[in-house]
Amino acid sequence: MRATARKNMSRRSLLRGMGGAGAAALLAGCGVPAAFVEEGDRAAARDLSVRDRILDFANWPLYIDTDEDDESKRPTLDAFRKRTGISVRYTEEINDNDEFFGKISPSLMNHQETGRDLIVLSDWMAARFVRLGWVQEMDRAAQPNVAAHLDPQLRSPAFDPGRLHTVPWQSGITGIAYNRRKLGRELRSVKELWADDLRGKVTLLSGLDESFALLMLGNGVDVTRWTADDFHTVCEQTERLVRAEHIRRFTGNDYIKDLSSGDVLACQAYSGDVIQLRADNPDIEFVVPEEGAELWAESLMVPNLARHKANAEKLVDHYYDPEVAAELAAWVNYVCPVPAAQQVLADSGDEELAALAEDPLIFPDSAMRSRLAIARDVTAEERLTFAKKWNSIVGL
Numbered sequence: 001m002r003a004t005a006r007k008n009m010s011r012r013s014l015l016r017g018m019g020g021a022g023a024a025a026l027l028a029g030c031g032v033p034a035a036f037v038e039e040g041d042r043a044a045a046r047d048l049s050v051r052d053r054i055l056d057f058a059n060w061p062l063y064i065d066t067d068e069d070d071e072s073k074r075p076t077l078d079a080f081r082k083r084t085g086i087s088v089r090y091t092e093e094i095n096d097n098d099e100f101f102g103k104i105s106p107s108l109m110n111h112q113e114t115g116r117d118l119i120v121l122s123d124w125m126a127a128r129f130v131r132l133g134w135v136q137e138m139d140r141a142a143q144p145n146v147a148a149h150l151d152p153q154l155r156s157p158a159f160d161p162g163r164l165h166t167v168p169w170q171s172g173i174t175g176i177a178y179n180r181r182k183l184g185r186e187l188r189s190v191k192e193l194w195a196d197d198l199r200g201k202v203t204l205l206s207g208l209d210e211s212f213a214l215l216m217l218g219n220g221v222d223v224t225r226w227t228a229d230d231f232h233t234v235c236e237q238t239e240r241l242v243r244a245e246h247i248r249r250f251t252g253n254d255y256i257k258d259l260s261s262g263d264v265l266a267c268q269a270y271s272g273d274v275i276q277l278r279a280d281n282p283d284i285e286f287v288v289p290e291e292g293a294e295l296w297a298e299s300l301m302v303p304n305l306a307r308h309k310a311n312a313e314k315l316v317d318h319y320y321d322p323e324v325a326a327e328l329a330a331w332v333n334y335v336c337p338v339p340a341a342q343q344v345l346a347d348s349g350d351e352e353l354a355a356l357a358e359d360p361l362i363f364p365d366s367a368m369r370s371r372l373a374i375a376r377d378v379t380a381e382e383r384l385t386f387a388k389k390w391n392s393i394v395g396l
Contacts, residue, residue, distance in 0.1 A: 035109045037133035042304040044113065049310035054087045055117040056308070057315065058100075060298075061092040063120070063170070065331040076327055080318045086311050097125040104303070108134040113305035117312040120169045124209040126299045127159035127377045130166065135301040137164045142313050145320035149338045153369060154297055158224070158376055167316050168297035170272075170328075171335035173286075173361065173372065174205070174214050175293040177255075177269035181283040182262055190218025190289045193266055199246045201265040203258060204238070206250035208390040213294035213375035214268060220291065223375040231386060238393050250394040259284060271361040272334035286361060288371050295372040297337065326353075329362055336362055 049055075067073035077088045094100045100121065104114045109132075121129065129135045140147055146167055160166050178187045187193070193202050205211040213223045215234045241247045248264060256273055258264035260281060274286035302312050318324055325338035326345050330353055336342070345357035360368050378386055 035132050037108070037111065037304055039133065039137070041111065042133065042136045043309070044305045044307050047307065047309050049308045052308060053085050053311070054089060054308065055311040055315060056089045056091070056115060057118045057312075058091050058093050058116045059120045059169075060094045063092075063332060064090070065328055076319070076324050079324070080315060083318070084314060086314065088315065094120065097122050101125060101128070108132070108304055111305070113307065114303045116303055117306040117308040118315060119301055119303060120298055121301065122209070123157060123159070123166070123168075123297050123299055124377045126166050126301060127157075128380070129301060129303075130160050131380060134304055135165045136304060136306065136309060138167065138302060138313050138316065139310075140164075142310065143167075143317040143320070145317045149320050149322060149325070149340050151337045151339055153295065153372070153374070154337055157297075157374055166299035166301050167320075168299050168337040169319070170332055171295060171297040171337050173271040173288060173293050173295055173335060173364075174210065174268060175271065176214075176266060176287045176289055177259055177274045177277070178266035178285055178287070179259060179262060179281075179283050180285045183265045187266055187285075187287055188290050190214060190291055193218075194241065194246060198266055199244070200248050201263075202246060203248050203251045203255050203264050203267040205255070205268045206252060206394045206396060208387050209378060211250075211268060212390070213373070214289075216375075217289065217292040217294070217373070223292075223294065223373050226376055228382070231382075232389075235389055235393060242393060272332065275333045275359065275361055288368050290371070292371045292373055295335070295374050330356055333362060335364065339363065 064074050065076050067075055074090065077090060081087050100119075104116070104119075106112075107114045126135075138146075150163065150167070151171070154163070154168050154171060156162055157166075176187055176190070176193065180186065183198075192198075204215075212231065212234055213226075215238070216223050216226050216230050219230070219233060219237075221230045238247070248258075251258065251267070253273070255264065255267045255269060256277060259267055259269070260277060269286065271286055274284060277284045278286075300316050302309050306312060319328060320338055322338055322340035322344050325336055326341035326348075329336040329338075329341055330345065333356075342357045342363040345353045348354060356362055364372065
């Protein structure tokens with residue numbers, strides 16, 4: 001197990017084009033009847049898991065542990081193969097939620113297999129797959145580790161009550177990052193981003209799904225049940241800040257460069273990115289604001305007609321073994337969805353690993369958890385209008 005991993009990109013994708021208002025919205029937002037797949041039509045005619053000891057797993061780049069001496073080797077996958085006899089064809093082919101949607105949606109809407117048994121998407125996109133009936137319900141009886149160890153705070157999102165169709169791969173927090181030394185003071189509130197001395201030195205995330213919850217929390221909104229009025233209020237505030245040139249720009253993952261260089265003093269940011277930034281620059285701080293921050297996840301799903309569903313379910317459960325979850329958490333540095341992995345790291349006998357166990361950005365303590373909320377996602381009916389409005393402000 002290694003205590004430090006380095007990634008070149010965030011796991012949270014930068015929305016392109018219409019901010020998710022392209023093909024995804026046309027299907028999910030306009031209610032194309034042919035797109036929805038009934039529960040009884042989602043399974044393959046025959047699961048080949050017993051005959052074929054293999055599965056195809058599509059994930060994001062740099063989102064799994066690798067061997068220190070050979071980056072083509074992934075120890076947790078190798079351990080799964082040795083324990084079960086099941087090999088994993090692992091591809092790092094997901095670079096953007098919408099792009100991947102466009103890649104596999106023709107197959108799913110036409111009731112054809114995708115060639116993949118397991119995929120990982122951000123929960124706002126996973127919500128679309130669940131609503132369209134494009135993923136299968138998992139057999140929890142075959143996943144005792146998931147049942148026992150899944151973080152209670154992630155167990156029942158509004159789009160998938162009981163997590164029947166999705167299981168978090170990793171989680172994270174959207175909060176505020178700032179350069180404490182250059183700013184010369186602490187930031188503790190979303191509202192403090194709008195202070196006069198930060199004019200032109202603040203960036204916000206460009207993606208609708210990535211940005212709105214934190215801004216609403218700054219207004220005291222309960223983001224688990226936000227309304228259209230709450231959204232439009234945020235848009236009006238953001239437009240005023242743009243006109244006043246308070247917001248320097250809207251970013252994807254490139255906020256990291258701005259914050260590191262000092263061009264930006266404070267920004268919306270993801271917890272996992274800041275853990276890595278701080279390794280090189282201890283002046284960078286991450287804050288869960290007093291008003292609260294968004295807790296999000298990127299989740300594993302078994303797409304319709306997957307030929308190796310049982311094998312995929314076993315792999316999901318493998319990653320919910322606390323020992324395996326701890327090994328993965330030590331590499332990716334996001335919020336671990338298996339709280340029991342914290343004790344594994346604490347008891348490792350390794351100073352660096354034990355330090356990770358104490359990091360609240362990987363294992364949030366009760367005080368931090370009380371300020372985290374999972375935002376209601378943008379519905380299919382809202383998406384086209386809301387994305388158009390937001391993107392007109394952001395400039396996409």
